[in-house]
Structures are given as C-alpha cells and as structure tokens.
Amino acid sequence: MIRLEKVNKYFNRHKANQIHVIDNTSLELPESGIVTLLGASGSGKTTLLNAIGGLDRVNSGSIFVDGQRITRRRSGKIDTIRNANIGYIFQTFNLMDDQTVFDNVAVALRMVGIRNREVIRKRVHYCLEAVGIYAQRNKNAGALSGGQRQRVAIARAIVKNPKIIIADEPTGNLDSSNTLDIMNLIKKLSGDRLVLLVTHEENIAEFYSDRIIRIRDGRVISDEKNERKSTLDYQLENRIYLKDMPVQDHLNSRGLSVDVYADRPVQSAIKLAVRGGNLFIDTGGQFSVIDETSDMELIDDHYSAIDQSVFESSAFDYSACLPENFRARYRSVYTPLNCIGKGFASIRKFRTLKKLLLIGFVIAAIFAFYAVSHIVGILDVQRGDFMKTDEHYVTVANPGKSAALAKKAAATKGAAYVIPGASTVTFTVPMDDYYQTASLNGQLQGSMVSQEFLDKDRLYAGEMPEKSHQIVVDKMVLKSFFAQKTGSAIGLTKYRQFLGRRVTLPGLKAYTVVGISDCGSPSIFVRKSQFTDILAAASSEAAQENYDGDLRSGGDLSETGTDESGTQVRNYDLAKGSLKIKSGHKPEKNYEVIVNSSHSEEDKMKIGKTITPKMNGRKLTVVGYYTSAKEGEDAYYVTKNTVALDNIHRQKKLSVYSEDPETLVENLAAKGLTGTVNFNREREAYVKSVHDALKTSLIMSGVILLISLIEIYLMLRSSFLSRIREVGTLRAIGLKKRDIYRKFAGEIIAITVITATAGIGVMYYMMYHLVSFSAYYKSLYTVSPVTAGITFLLILVFNLLAGLLPVAMVMRKTPAQILARSDI
Numbered sequence: 001m002i003r004l005e006k007v008n009k010y011f012n013r014h015k016a017n018q019i020h021v022i023d024n025t026s027l028e029l030p031e032s033g034i035v036t037l038l039g040a041s042g043s044g045k046t047t048l049l050n051a052i053g054g055l056d057r058v059n060s061g062s063i064f065v066d067g068q069r070i071t072r073r074r075s076g077k078i079d080t081i082r083n084a085n086i087g088y089i090f091q092t093f094n095l096m097d098d099q100t101v102f103d104n105v106a107v108a109l110r111m112v113g114i115r116n117r118e119v120i121r122k123r124v125h126y127c128l129e130a131v132g133i134y135a136q137r138n139k140n141a142g143a144l145s146g147g148q149r150q151r152v153a154i155a156r157a158i159v160k161n162p163k164i165i166i167a168d169e170p171t172g173n174l175d176s177s178n179t180l181d182i183m184n185l186i187k188k189l190s191g192d193r194l195v196l197l198v199t200h201e202e203n204i205a206e207f208y209s210d211r212i213i214r215i216r217d218g219r220v221i222s223d224e225k226n227e228r229k230s231t232l233d234y235q236l237e238n239r240i241y242l243k244d245m246p247v248q249d250h251l252n253s254r255g256l257s258v259d260v261y262a263d264r265p266v267q268s269a270i271k272l273a274v275r276g277g278n279l280f281i282d283t284g285g286q287f288s289v290i291d292e293t294s295d296m297e298l299i300d301d302h303y304s305a306i307d308q309s310v311f312e313s314s315a316f317d318y319s320a321c322l323p324e325n326f327r328a329r330y331r332s333v334y335t336p337l338n339c340i341g342k343g344f345a346s347i348r349k350f351r352t353l354k355k356l357l358l359i360g361f362v363i364a365a366i367f368a369f370y371a372v373s374h375i376v377g378i379l380d381v382q383r384g385d386f387m388k389t390d391e392h393y394v395t396v397a398n399p400g401k402s403a404a405l406a407k408k409a410a411a412t413k414g415a416a417y418v419i420p421g422a423s424t425v426t427f428t429v430p431m432d433d434y435y436q437t438a439s440l441n442g443q444l445q446g447s448m449v450s451q452e453f454l455d456k457d458r459l460y461a462g463e464m465p466e467k468s469h470q471i472v473v474d475k476m477v478l479k480s481f482f483a484q485k486t487g488s489a490i491g492l493t494k495y496r497q498f499l500g501r502r503v504t505l506p507g508l509k510a511y512t513v514v515g516i517s518d519c520g521s522p523s524i525f526v527r528k529s530q531f532t533d534i535l536a537a538a539s540s541e542a543a544q545e546n547y548d549g550d551l552r553s554g555g556d557l558s559e560t561g562t563d564e565s566g567t568q569v570r571n572y573d574l575a576k577g578s579l580k581i582k583s584g585h586k587p588e589k590n591y592e593v594i595v596n597s598s599h600s601e602e603d604k605m606k607i608g609k610t611i612t613p614k615m616n617g618r619k620l621t622v623v624g625y626y627t628s629a630k631e632g633e634d635a636y637y638v639t640k641n642t643v644a645l646d647n648i649h650r651q652k653k654l655s656v657y658s659e660d661p662e663t664l665v666e667n668l669a670a671k672g673l674t675g676t677v678n679f680n681r682e683r684e685a686y687v688k689s690v691h692d693a694l695k696t697s698l699i700m701s702g703v704i705l706l707i708s709l710i711e712i713y714l715m716l717r718s719s720f721l722s723r724i725r726e727v728g729t730l731r732a733i734g735l736k737k738r739d740i741y742r743k744f745a746g747e748i749i750a751i752t753v754i755t756a757t758a759g760i761g762v763m764y765y766m767m768y769h770l771v772s773f774s775a776y777y778k779s780l781y782t783v784s785p786v787t788a789g790i791t792f793l794l795i796l797v798f799n800l801l802a803g804l805l806p807v808a809m810v811m812r813k814t815p816a817q818i819l820a821r822s823d824i
C-alpha cells in the first residue's frame with residue numbers, strides 16, 4: 001500500500017543547524033492493520049508522516065501510495081492521489097473553526113466528488129454518530145472542547161472511506177476516557193485499511209498495534225510485528241473503583257444511610273439536612289456532584305485491565321452507508337461561479353470589527369472614483385470642449401487682407417465659399433419676455449454656416465429655414481448659452497424653448513430661430529446672402545468678443561466701418577426702403593457713397609469729393625444725397641460689395657468652407673495657399689492649453705489612486721496574515737491550490753462588489769451634482785456610468801491582485817510548511 005525507498009529529508013540543509021530528519025529510510029507498509037511509529041520527541045515521526053501523506057517534500061528517495069509515486073510531482077497531482085487514498089488526523093486537529101461540525105466533515109466528501117446532499121447528510125451523520133459527536137453537529141467547531149474537536153477531525157478523516165488513515169498523535173490532547181474511545185474506533189477501522197499511527201504512549205501502542213516501528217534521530221532502529229498484549233492496564237481518571245478504596249465506611253442514622261469510600265482518612269465535616277423531603281449537604285465549600293451530565297463515574301467493583309473485547313465490540317460498520325461502486329476522485333469544491341456566492345456568505349459571517357474595516361474599502365473606492373473621473377475628464381477631450389467653429393472650415397492666412405486672395409481661395413477646388421475672419425458671430429438674445437427682465441440680454445455665439453449645407457437629417461427640432469431672416473442653431477451653441485446661466489432668469493433652459501425666439505445684431509432686422517440642429521459643431525445656419533451684413537454688424541458691435549485662441553491676431557478691429565466721429569458705413573440695400581435720393585444717384589460701384597442731404601452744403605462733402613472712413617483701405621466718393629424717413633439718420637450708404645470688400649479688409653484670415661477640409665488644404669497648397677483645418681488646429685490648441693493643468697491633475701489623481709490602492713493592499717494583506725493557518729488547514733485536508741484561489745477570489749469579489757459599489761455610488765452622487773452645477777467642473781470630471789464601470793473594474797482587478805498575491809506567496813510552500821509557520 002505504501003512504499004518508501006531510501007527517503008532522505010533535511011531541515012536547514014547546508015546550514016550549521018542542519019537536521020537530517022529522515023535518514024535513508026526504506027519501508028513497506030501493508031494494506032491493513034495499525035502500524036505505529038514510536039520514538040522520542042523530535043525523532044522525526046511527524047516529518048515522516050507528512051512525507052508519506054504528501055504534505056511535505058523530501059530531498060531524495062521515492063514514496064509510493066497505492067502504487068503511485070508522490071515524490072517529485074507537481075502539487076496538484078499529489079493532492080489528487082492523497083485525496084483519493086488518505087484520510088489525515090492531525091495532532092492539532094486543523095478544523096475550520098468558523099464552520100459547523102457538519103460542514104467540517106462534509107467538505108471531505110465534496111472534495112471527492114460527492115454532490116448529492118442526501119448522501120452527504122447520511123454519511124456525515126453516520127460518522128458523527130460513530131465518533132460520538134452527532135449532538136454537536138450544528139455547533140461551530142471553534143466552540144468545542146479538545147476531545148470533541150479530535151472526534152470531528154477523525155470523522156472528517158474517515159468519512160470518505162480512505163484506504164489509508166494517517167493519525168499523528170490522535171489522542172495526544174485527550175483524557176484517558178476519550179483516548180480509549182478513539183483508539184477503539186481506530187482499531188475497528190484498521191480491520192480493512194491501513195492506519196499509520198504516531199503515539200508516544202507505549203502501552204497504547206503495544207495494546208492496539210499490529211506492527212511497531214521505532215525511530216531515533218530520523219532512522220528506523222527497529223521494525224517488528226507486535227505481539228499484541230491481551231490486556232491494557234489503563235486506569236481511567238474519570239472512574240472510581242469503589243472496592244479498591246482503602247477507607248470504606250458505612251453510616252446509618254435515623255433512616256439515612258451513607259456509604260463512605262476514600263483513598264485516605266477523611267478530615268471533612270459534612271452536615272446533612274433534610275427538610276420537606278429535600279436533602280441539603282454542606283461540605284464546607286468543596287464537593288463535586290455526580291449526575292447524568294458529569295464525566296465521573298463510580299463503579300462498585302475492583303479495577304481490572306481492559307481486554308481486547310473493547311474494540312471488538314465497537315459497532316462501526318462503514319459499509320452501511322457507502323454508495324455502490326464509489327471511487328473517490330478529486331472534485332473542486334469552489335467553481336468559478338459558486339465561489340462568489342460563498343464569498344458573500346463568508347462576509348456575512350465576518351465579525352463586527354472586521355465588517356467595520358470594510359469602511360476602509362468604501363473610502364478607498366470613493367477616492368478611486370474621484371481620481372478616475374478626473375483622469376478621464378481631462379483625457380477625454382469632448383468636441384464641445386474645444387470646437388469654436390464648424391468642423392468644415394479651413395483657415396487660410398490673408399495677411400495682406402487681399403480680396404484677390406479671397407477670390408483665389410474661393411475658386412479652389414472643393415471650396416464652397418469664403419468668409420472673412422473666423423466665421424464666429426455673436427447674436428444678442430433679448431430677454432424681454434417679462435417686464436422685469438426687459439433689460440437683460442444673452443449671447444449666442446456660433447460659427448456662421450450657409451444654410452445650403454444644413455442636412456435635413458441633422459435637424460433635431462423645428463424646421464428647415466425658408467425665409468432670409470430665419471436661422472437654425474446647433475445644440476452645441478445652445479449648450480454654451482445654457483452654461484452662461486443668463487437664460488435661467490426667464491426659464492430659458494431647454495433646446496426647444498429657442499424655437500421661434502428672436503436674436504439680433506445691431507442695425508439689422510431680427511433673426512428668428514426656426515430650427516435646432518445636432519451636427520456636432522457649434523454652427524449657426526444663416527442664408528448666405530446675409531453674411532456680409534451680419535459680419536459688418538457683428539464687427540461694428542463694440543462689445544463684440546472676437547474669436548479667441550490663435551486667431552485673435554487675425555481679427556484686426558482697428559478699422560471698423562466708422563469714422564472718427566462714429567458715423568457708420570452701411571449697405572444701401574438694408575435701408576433703401578426708408579431712403580429717398582434727393583440729388584445725385586444711389587451707390588452703384590465700389591466705394592461710391594451717399595450721405596444725408598444735411599451735409600450737401602459742406603465743401604468736403606460735395607458730389608465727387610472723397611471722404612473718410614476708408615472702406616477696404618480706400619476713401620469713399622460721394623455720389624449723392626438722401627433724405628430719410630427716420631429721424632436723426634446719418635449713416636453713409638455704400639453698395640453691398642463695398643461692405644463685403646471692407647469685411648475682407650478687416651480680417652487677416654479667411655474661413656473657407658468645404659465638405660472635405662483635409663482635401664481642400666491639399667488643393668489650396670497646390671495653389672500656393674496655406675490652410676489649416678479648423679477642427680485639428682482647435683483641438684491641438686485646446687490640448688496644448690490644458691496640457692500643464694493636465695499634468696499636475698494627472699499626477700495628483702494618480703497619487704490619490706495609488707494611495708487608495710495601497711490602502712486596499714495593506715488591508716487585504718493584514719487580514720490575510722490571520723488566515724495563513726486557514727490556508728494551511730485547507731491545503732492539509734486536501735483542497736487544491738486552484739480551489740483556495742477561488743475561495744479567496746470569491747471573497748474578494750464579494751467585498752469589492754459591496755464596498756466599491758457603495759463608495760462609487762456615494763461619490764457618483766456627489767460629483768454628479770458638482771458637475772451639473774458648473775461647466776468648469778464638467779470639463780474636469782467625467783461622471784458617467786462608464787467612469788463608474790472603469791473604477792469598479794480597476795478596483796476589482798487590483799483587489800484580486802493584491803488579495804491573491806499573499807495567498808500565492810504562501811501557497812508556494814507545502815501544506816506542512818504553511819502549518820509549521822502558522823504554528824509559530
């Protein structure tokens with residue numbers, strides 16, 4: 001059954017304190033019977049048992065169990081062999097103290113592949129009854145006495161009906177009564193299997209063993225068949241043999257009969273009182289009562305040595321509950337799925353203090369979510385963060401403010417049209433809905449795009465424009481408007497509320513928002529014929545915030561279409577309904593101007609004279625006088641083309657619209673013009689501008705994240721230190737490494753689910769309100785299910801790594817090494 005060939009094992013090999021603990025040992029052990037190892041303390045008995053039981057490795061030699069070699073094999077294989085063949089009874093029990101007696105025993109059955117609950121129940125109960133611990137089956141193992149715990153350990157070893165039972169001082173921690181009970185049971189078991197026993201009690205060994213192997217300093221010094229003694233002289237401490245007592249006396253007084261037995265003369269004064277049939281005894285403070293619950297027994301006889309009938313009468317018959325054709329084979333107790341459920345169950349069993357420690361994990365999750373949402377917030381550049389203009393625009397430099405260059409750009413293949421400047425305009429949103437808010441204005445800033453490029457499919461609400469003063473505004477523009485919060489004064493906070501709303505520019509008829517688009521650009525769709533007037537009006541507006549960023553230099557506002565006295569130069573078409581030509585003629589060619597007839601007497605304003613302001617860098621020539629229906633009207637009127645030329649003259653850059661901006665840039669280059677795609681440039685400029693802030697934020701968030709993760713690691717590690725013994729126990733009773741990983745992974749997942757969900761949930765709630773409070777925070781933090789998910793996964797992965805790392809470190813050792821370490 002078991003064979004050892006020249007086995008050697010050393011502790012502290014090649015060191016000064018080297019111990020040759022198994023010294024060239026060869027043995028052959030039979031299929032059944034009790035083989036006992038006897039030897040002084042430290043002679044190497046336990047080490048030899050551990051080697052045979054596959055709990056420890058040897059330095060050389062081979063060990064075979066049931067014909068299979070268990071030396072020099074990987075631990076999984078050794079586990080399989082020992083699970084199928086060996087039941088181990090440890091001197092220190094190695095029970096799972098926080099589990100019930102039943103579960104401690106049942107696990108051995110589950111490990112050998114028995115899943116049927118009824119079969120498990122029946123077999124476990126039978127074994128618990130056999131070892132006399134059935135009544136305690138629902139108690140936690142930790143709550144039992146030493147003798148009871150040893151019985152549980154024996155039940156666990158025998159329940160899977162192993163061919164070999166290894167018992168290391170199974171009675172070492174028991175009183176003499178328990179010792180006999182257990183030994184009788186072991187003797188009974190050895191009838192059809194091998195029991196390899198270690199004991200230091202010679203008389204027990206000689207009474208029960210079939211063979212005795214004596215060991216000294218790791219070497220077998222004798223190995224003999226045991227001629228079993230027919231009797232065992234074994235005084236039981238809990239039995240008093242009355243007839244062997246030296247002092248025996250009998251008192252009889254007034255109907256009260258008292259028998260006295262003592263091992264020495266008695267010096268006690270005892271008072272007896274009887275009242276109403278009740279007996280009261282005063283022993284002067286010291287007495288023990290014997291009743292049905294006490295261990296002590298008074299036997300009205302002489303002591304006689306125990307004979308072999310004691311174990312022959314033992315009723316244990318395991319075959320009664322064995323399934324037919326059962327073959328023990330290792331099966332995982334923890335599957336990838338059930339380990340999580342078991343993990344939750346074990347958290348529920350945590351003590352209150354340990355549960356409180358979980359708050360640490362919640363706090364770590366709170367910080368981790370903060371850090372992740374910040375990192376994602378900065379790294380995730382949204383279009384809305386940087387886009388100032390419609391993504392179809394290409395910017396072409398026009399440092400000479402040349403109309404010819406604008407024409408050349410417009411004529412390039414792929415160019416749809418050209419706008420002087422950056423294409424951004426700012427409309428005023430009057431908020432005169434209420435008397436109280438009549439003086440309030442909002443600002444609607446966007447990139448002006450010709451309506452012909454508005455795709456009907458991109459219309460989010462409202463309708464396509466049909467008249468010249470109808471416009472469509474993109475959601476992105478409205479979002480920026482909402483972020484300014486001015487609209488909230490009149491409850492203007494939703495996209496659709498803009499439908500039908502008027503927006504204005506100085507000197508122009510109001511525009512009506514008829515549609516809202518969703519095209520991912522901050523665009524305002526305007527009829528192309530309106531461009532010239534809008535650009536002129538927008539630039540004449542003193543408060544106009546020009547497009548910022550690197551285009552700021554392109555906006556040259558020094559020469560607006562006004563002269564020193566502030567007189568405006570305007571497009572004649574805009575006012576012709578209210579003007580009458582008094583003399584001369586209306587402006588027809590470039591740079592022709594008409595002025596109010598009140599100036600007709602002034603010398604410098606005679607027809608044919610040139611006047612300032614300059615348009616497109618040229619003085620204007622007076623060609624006529626007008627009278628106006630409007631009082632105080634004093635603007636200069638020129639042709640629309642003159643205004644358009646002046647628009648070009650005021651900007652050092654042009655915006656060229658193209659459905660394919662990248663190709664347009666190439667086409668422009670072919671013509672010697674340098675264009676940059678707005679989208680790319682704006683994105684780069686934004687990324688550059690936030691780069692420095694980003695670096696510090698990233699470092700800070702990284703540190704916060706690291707601190708939370710280190711906190712998690714330390715908590716997991718310290719909680720694991722107290723569980724090394726548990727790992728040793730599980731390994732020793734045969735649980736494979738992968739099952740132990742699963743067990744701990746299940747707990748870690750359960751802890752993560754509970755604590756990370758709570759922590760992330762709390763922080764999500766707080767930050768969600770923070771970012772909806774201000775657009776600034778919104779650009780810094782991304783609070784979304786995605787960031788929550790990323791944080792959860794991050795914590796989960798980290799928890800698993802940090803939690804399983806110490807498990808892996810410990811499991812590199814053999815079960816015996818782990819237990820030895822935790823014993824210390």
Ligand SMILES: Nc1ncnc2c1ncn2[C@@H]1O[C@H](COP(=O)(O)OP(=O)(O)OP(=O)(O)O)[C@@H](O)[C@H]1O
Binds near residue numbers: 012021040046820
């Ligand atoms: N992990 C270990 N590292 C170093 N030395 C060890 C280790 N385990 C045991 N020893 C030493 O090896 C020797 C044999 O120990 P072992 O426990 O096998 O003896 P034993 O005969 O079972 O003793 P006991 O009857 O006291 O249990 C002892 O000197 C012990 O101190």
